[in-house]
Amino acid sequence: MLESLLIANRGEIACRIIRTARRLGVRTVAVYSDADANALHVRLADDAVHIGPSQARESYLIGDKIIAAAKATGAKAIHPGYGFLSENAEFAQAVLDAGLVWVGPNPASITAMGLKDAAKKLMQDAGVPTTPGYLGEDQSPERLAREADAIGYPVLIKAVAGGGGKGMRKVDASADFADALASCQREAASSFGNDAVLLEKWVTNPRHIEVQVFGDSHGNVVHLFERDCSLQRRHQKVIEEAPAPGMDAATRAAICQAAVRAAQAVDYVGAGTIEFIADGSEGLRADRIWFMEMNTRLQVEHPVTEEITGQDLVEWQLRVASGEPLPKRQDELAINGWAMEARLYAEDPAKGFLPSIGTLETFDLGEAWRIDTGVEQGAEISPFYDPMIAKVIAWGVDRDAARCSLADTLSGTAIWPVRTNAGFLVKALEHPDFAAARLDTGLIGREGDALMPPERPSDAALADAAGALASSGILPGFRLNAPARTTGTFLLDGHAIDLALDAAATPTGQDAILVAEGGQTWELSRWRAGGGAGHSASDGAILSPMPGRIIAVSVSAGQAVTKGQKLVTLEAMKMEHSLVAPFDGMIAQLNAEQGAQVSEGTLLVEVERAPE
Template identity: 55%
Template sequence: MFNSVLIANRGEIACRIIRSARRLGLRTIAVYSQADRNALHVRLADEAHEIGPAPAAQSYLRGDVILDVARATKAACLHPGYGFLSENAEFAEACAAAGVVFVGPPPSAIRAMGLKDEAKALMRKSGVPVVPGYDGAEQAAKQLADEAGRIGYPVLVKAVAGGGGKGMRKVERAADFADALASAQREAQSSFGNPRVLIEKYVSAPRHIEIQMFADSHGHALHLFERDCTLQRRHQKVIEEAPAPGMNDETRSAMGEAAVAAARAVGYVGAGTVEFIADGSRPLSPDSFWFMEMNTRLQVEHPVTEAVTGLDLVEMQFRVAAGGRLGLQQADIRLSGHAIETRLYAEDPNSGFLPSTGRILALDLPSGEGVRVDAGVAAGNDVTPFYDPMIAKVIAHAPTREEAIKRLADALAATKVFGPRSNAGFLHRLVTRPKFASNHYDTGFIERHLADLGAVPQPYDEGAVAFGAAVALACAGQSPAARFTDPWGRGDAFQLGAVRRQKIAIAIEGERATADIEWRAGEMVATYAQMQQVVRYENGRWSASDPLLSAYAGDHGVFVLREGRQVHIALFDALDHADEASGSDGNVVRSPMHGKLVAVFVAAGEAVEKGQRLAIVEAMKMEHVLMAPVAGRMGPMSVHAGQQVAQNAALLTIETETGDA
């Protein structure tokens, strides 16, 4: 076994690798960018070294700098985690040249499976069924459009070097193909440095099922059963579980054998995942699944496999990389119970799941029987626009699927993230849907049920606003306790002998509103839009008459949560909102997040229609299109493609016929 490991990654996967490495007695060496100087994985490791500026291209993707650290620290091996350099064959070769063992498959296997088109061709030759499509070398736009027409719409445009839904677009009709192709190629170039794509037939009602396999350097390979990753949004996994609901022994055996055969065909060593798409319109069967791709690394969702098999996949990776044997036969691996994983992200489901950046002010993560949390951040850490916004993975394991769902739902209900918005409430609603419990869903389920899942713009929760208004007022100027115990220094309508009442101006997410506050002995009664909350401050915590409400009071206002949805309340400051009276903001196009302006499609003075595409902002390697809010003519422009932009920054102005701008 090795005596030390350098972890060439960040976030929850770096923290998870550190736990297994430390249990095995390995010295753990972390690397970090300037943005991650105070990150959790840096604090957990035995030692940590800075490798560059915040952008991944200047830090976590700098294999040369990372290997300099490996040599300087005398690291025996390097674990790449997933993403970043984990499937980079050249980096794996560089590790070998530097005398550092790469904890992953050989470079030849990475290359064989690294490009979707070549992997499909290899599987086709091996007799594994593949989805109909085009994976040729010709990449001219007209050729690809012709191939899409031949295959028949709808089709999927997929980056050949892709993963995680990046560089992937579903196209319903020929008229949309050119724009979808260009967008997919841009995203593929940005994420993987390779703009090549392939075209696949889109399978209606698809289920996404993958097989976890393992192989050692002594020619032995086996599989650790399947995971169902069908619940996705925009081709990114949201929920993963094992075993797959409705899976039978015959289909499991067929999929497992196909995955092991694929691994052997490329001389695979280590942990890998072979992904299949299945026809969800009928029961699973050996003749209703097709090969999609192979991920030559550890997967985000590996904890559900660990839960149902009792194995530590990271430990197995270390032992195989050190030249050891798996020490297991296929018959030794047994399924135990059911496990489900959700990915807790800093994103706003009510605003199209846009990434939500900023400091995590407070963080309550669940615990309890059968609940595991793999966290990558802690309170006080910042969610930045430079990396994937995952906060943690929440995994529930129980004897049955029904019990696992119940444990997961309870865990999500107990999860609280203050500061950036999170998808905790959305995930709770998703796992408590009857159709999820009864296994009536496919990969398009979430998109079809966004409204039912609360993932659409909604009015502010009136009870949350009332609660936040009371807390904001009580915290203004002095400690919360003093507001209830020291009447003489107050400016809150204090008077002798009668109930104190006052009307206050508040800002709800920056929008002006009014709330009514009534002061009583030891408590406040807050009213907003006919919704009333009794508010108390006891034992250092704020409570409301609605037990589902919770609050965090900070220097810049109050964050209130109800069922995972957050609203920010502050006392209204006229100076901070002095420009609201102009009414011009409806003509201003703002950036919805911190990111990079990758494309601008208009010029100053150009006439535009309402809803016309104006520009694209990229954040965390995902593109977001900015549309014209009104018809008019573009005003003076000072922005350009390639520019970094801040959240809510004014990027473009549209002059209307009235001359407003």
């Protein structure tokens, strides 16, 4: 077993690896940027090294700094985690050239599978079925448009170096192709430094099925069964589960064997995932499942595989990197029960899922089967990294037991003032189609508003909270010798509301109280004279929701706009965010300039409402 390990990552990823390494007696070294100086993974590790400014491109993405940190601390191996440099073949080779152990596949395997077009060609040669599409080297917009027309709409544009849903666009009509291509290439160049794309036929009723594979340096390759990651929003996975609903034994055998062949084709060593797209219009069938890509690393969703197999995949990684054979043979692996994982993000569904930053003054995830997180109460959510703050995992004897357990856990969360998608996750888990396993990757997009959490707590929850704050003679609307029921004025997240109360309620002396219900958290506070409601968006002021860079300005001063029209595109937290007109009107003020860096709260555009 390795004696010491540097983890070239941050947050929950690093914490997850540290947990297993500590159990195995492996000394751990963390690296951190300015923004992460007080992060949980830094405190959990045995040693920690500062590697630069907050921006990932100046710290976590600088391989030389990470290798230098390993040598300075005597670490014998580097684990890249997932994300950042985990699939960078040049970094993997540099680690090996430095005389260190690389906890991952060999650089040649990463290179072979790193570009989606080359990987698909390799899989075709290995007899693994692939999705129809265009993999050509001619990347001119004209050639790509012709190929898209030949494939037939809808088509999917995918960055060849992409991952995590970035650099992907579905295009429904030829007229939309040029704009979608430009946006996709821009995002791909920003995220991966490579704007090349491939085209794929958009699959009807698509389901995202992936297989966990593992190889060692002794020529052994096994699979640890499949996961279903079909519940997605804008190509980002939201809820994952294992095994896949509706997967019969014959289809499982076919897809898992195809995954093993794919890994063997590149002499794969370590943890990897073979991702497939399935046409679920007639249920899961082996002849309707096609290879999409291989992720040459451990996946975010690996806990659901661990929960149904009883294996620790990080331990497997460390043992394989130490030169040991795989801990289990294929015939020693079996599925036990069902597991689901929800990705808890610091984002506000009410604001188009824009990331939410700030201090986690309250961070209570209640009781769960398993929680993987890299933050704790009091931690700061910064604008520099991915907004995922935790993975909440549930296990049950069957799918419904796991689903209900996960929904119950998320319903009991209380997080403030940072906004999260917990309420959205609860609604998704409780949706009739998801509950009945009628899955495809478009479910969230179709259901939209039906999955949005409520804007305010239930009347019962508000009444309980208001009663706890009530005090005769303090709140407006209260009178001495009042009837048994009366009303008081409160502020709910800064907006004034009137509530009916029990006049005999016993006050707590608090000025504010949190109301947590269904995964959502609000603050109810006492109304104060001279206070009143918070700022209203109805004035047409479009403010930057977070620090970021303006990458596109779609309007000009004096221009007429319609409700929902894109005004400005902001790049922040590794994603593009469109800011739109709140109503029909005219651009009265335009302060946004393409390429400019802006702070949170900066006035970018002011829309003057059109006369009634």
